[in-house]
Amino acid sequence: MVSVAIMGHGVVGSGVAEIITTHKNKLFNSVGEEIYIKKILDLREFPDSPLADRFTKSFDEILSDREIRIVVEVMGGTNPAYDYVKKCLLAGKSVVTSNKELVAKHGAELLAIAKEQNCNFLFEASVGGGIPIIRPMNQCLVANIVDEVAGILNGTTNFILTKMITDGMNFDDALKLAQDLGFAERNPEADVEGHDACRKICILASLAFGKHVYPEFVHTEGITKIALEDVKFAESYNSVIKLIGRVKRLEDGKLDIIVAPMMIPNSSQLANIDYEFNGIMVRGDCTGDVVFYGKGAGKLPTASAVVADVVDCVKHLKTRKYLFWTDGTDENIIPYTQSQTSMYIRVKSQNKDVAYSKAEEIFGNIKSIERDDVTNDVFAFVTPEMAYEDIEKKIQLLENDNINVLSQIRIGNL
C-alpha cells in the first residue's frame, strides 16, 4: 500500500479522488499494490464525501506524515501551492501537479529540488488535460531532436473561435455562450488574453529544449481583437483562425516562441481541432510531425492524467524518472519583433485600386484575398514573409498614406 495526499478538492482534485476510488482494481493491477488516499487538504468541509474522514485543513499534517510518499497538488495558483510543493519535495515526497502556472513559473527550481532529493516532480496534466503529451515527448521522442512544437493549447478560446467560424457569432456572444456552458470563467482574461496558452507553451518549450522558458519571455496576444470579418477572410483564404502557441528552434540554436492568433491552412492537422478540444504538434527530426489530440481540460480527463502520474511515482519510488530541464534566461530567445512571419492585413481605403497598388509597392509580392460580400472600400491581403518589425514599419507607411489598417493576423504555416 502506498499512501498519497491530495491538496485541493476542487474540480480536478475531486476527480482524482473519484478515479483512485472507482478504478481501484485497475490501478492495483498496474502497480501491484493499493493506492491509498490518506489525506485530503482543503479549507472547506465535505461532510457527505465518502472520504470525509480523510480531510484536513492542516498542510503540516501532510508534510510531517512520513507514510505519505506522494502528494498531489491540484489547488491551482502559486500561493500557497509553490510553498507547499517545495516543502514536500524538500521532504523527499514525490509531487504530481496539474498546475500549469506553478510549473511555468517555478518548474526549473522544483525539478532541481526533486533531482537533489531523488524524488519525482511530474505534471502530465498541466498541458493538454487528458492528452498524453509530456510523457510521450519526454520518452517516445527521446531519439528525436525536436525542431518545433505548436498547438491549440486552450479549449476556451478554441471554443469561442469555433463558434465564430461555424456559427458566425461575434466574439462577445461566443464568449458569453462559453461562459454559460461553463467553458469559460466569469473573469475570462487568462484564457482570452492568451496567458493560459502561454504557460503551456512555456512548459512544452522548456521540456523540448532543456532550458526553462518563463512566461514573461513570451510575446502573447489574445483573441479579443478578432473580428467576424477576419474569420470570413480566413475562410476565403482556405484557412481558419486559431490561437496558437508555438516554439521553434532557429539555426543558431535560439528559440522563436510566441502565443498569438494565427491563420492556419485548412490542410493543417490543427485546422480541424474544434470546440473545447486541444491539439499539439511535435516536429521531430526523425518522426516528422506527430500530433496529439483530445480534450484539453475537464474534471475526469485532467484527473486521469494526474492519476497516471501518481502511478508512475508509485512505480518509481526508488528510481527517479528522468524528466528535467535547467534554468533559462531570455538570452536564449529572439525578440518577437525579429520573428519571421507573413501577415494577413485587412485595410479600408476610399480608393481600393490605388490602395492595393500602394500595398504592393510597400510589401512587395502580396496575395490578395478575394471576397464578393465586402463593401467596396475594404480589402485584405497576405504579405511575404519578413521580420515582424519590418511589417510594423510597412503598416505605418500604409497608414501614412491614409490606408486604414483594420486588423492583422499572422499566417501560421503549420
Place this chain on the structure above:
Amino acid sequence: MVSVAIMGHGVVGSGVAEIITTHKNKLFNSVGEEIYIKKILDLREFPDSPLADRFTKSFDEILSDREIRIVVEVMGGTNPAYDYVKKCLLAGKSVVTSNKELVAKHGAELLAIAKEQNCNFLFEASVGGGIPIIRPMNQCLVANIVDEVAGILNGTTNFILTKMITDGMNFDDALKLAQDLGFAERNPEADVEGHDACRKICILASLAFGKHVYPEFVHTEGITKIALEDVKFAESYNSVIKLIGRVKRLEDGKLDIIVAPMMIPNSSQLANIDYEFNGIMVRGDCTGDVVFYGKGAGKLPTASAVVADVVDCVKHLKTRKYLFWTDGTDENIIPYTQSQTSMYIRVKSQNKDVAYSKAEEIFGNIKSIERDDVTNDVFAFVTPEMAYEDIEKKIQLLENDNINVLSQIRIGNL
C-alpha cells in the same frame, strides 16, 4: 556503456544504427551512458558501412555475448525472428522489435518469457511507426478503462484511398502510383487485403484489454473492391472511405473487432488523416477520445520509436517495465456476423423507384444518398444499424427481387 545488438540491417535496422550514431549526445544525456552497437546481424555484406567491423552472420555470437544486454530485432517475418527473439529473452536479454507480425502472433508467449526472465520485451515501433501509441496507452491511460480503439493503421492503403478521393484515381492506378513512389510493395497483398492493419489492431486490442487477440480471430476485409463510385457516394454523404481497424468492448465484456473499409463522417478526427499518415483514436472512460497522428511507417520515424524503446530498456535494466497481457482465445470475441453496424449499399435496378420502395420495405428506415451524376438505374442508401448477418440476409432478399447489389461498405461512427 550499454552494449546492444541489432538483428537485421534493412530499412529500419540501418535507421536504428544511424540514429544511435547521429544522436549519440542526445541519447547519452537521456540515459547517462553510451549506447554502443556491438554487433549487427545480417547475411549480407556492408563493407562501406562505418560500422562494417560490427557485422556478423552468426546469431550465436550475439546470443552468447553476455555484454549484450539489449537486442533489437528488425528482420521482419517470424522465421527466424521468433526463434531468435525467444532465445534472447530466455537468455535474459531485453528485446526491442518493430515486427508487428511477430508481436501479433507470439506476443503473449514472448511477454510471459520476458516477465519470467525479468527482462523487457518492447515494441512501440510495431504500431504507428514513429507515433507514440503503445507507451501512452500503457502508461498515460493507465487511469482509464479503455472502451474502444480505432485507427487508420496502414499507410499504403490510406495513400491509395486518398488518391481515389482527392484525385479521382481508380484503385489500380492509385496502387501503381503507390508502388512507384515506394509506399507499396511489389506484392501488395499484406497491405491492400488488410492483413497488416489486422496485426496492428490485434496488438492494440491485446494491450488495451489484457488478453491476446490473434489475427485469425479477426474478420478482415481489404480495399480492393472499393470503386470510385463508392468514393463519390461517400462524398455526397459527407463521409470518406478509410480502412479502419477497430475494437470495442461490449457490455458483456466481449470484444467486437474488425478490419474493414468504412465510411466515416468528415467531422471525425480520423477523416482528415490522409496519404501515408496513420491516426489512432483511443476512447477512455475518463479521457474521452484521444487521437494520435503521424507517419505510420518509414525508415527514421520507425527507427526513432525503436531507439526510444532501447533507451527505456537501458533505463530499466533492473526494474522491468510493466507491459503485459495474457494469452487469449476466440471465446472472448463475438463473431463478426453478430457485430452491429449500419451499411452503405449501392444497387442497380431497372426501376429505381420500385427498387427503393423494396429496399425500404426490407431494411426499414433507410437514408437515400442523393447524387446528380449517376445513371438512372443506380442508387445508394444507408441502412439502420443491425447485426451484420441480418444485413446479409436482407441483401439476399434484394437480390431475389432482381435488385443487383453492387457494393456494400460499413458506416463507421468514429
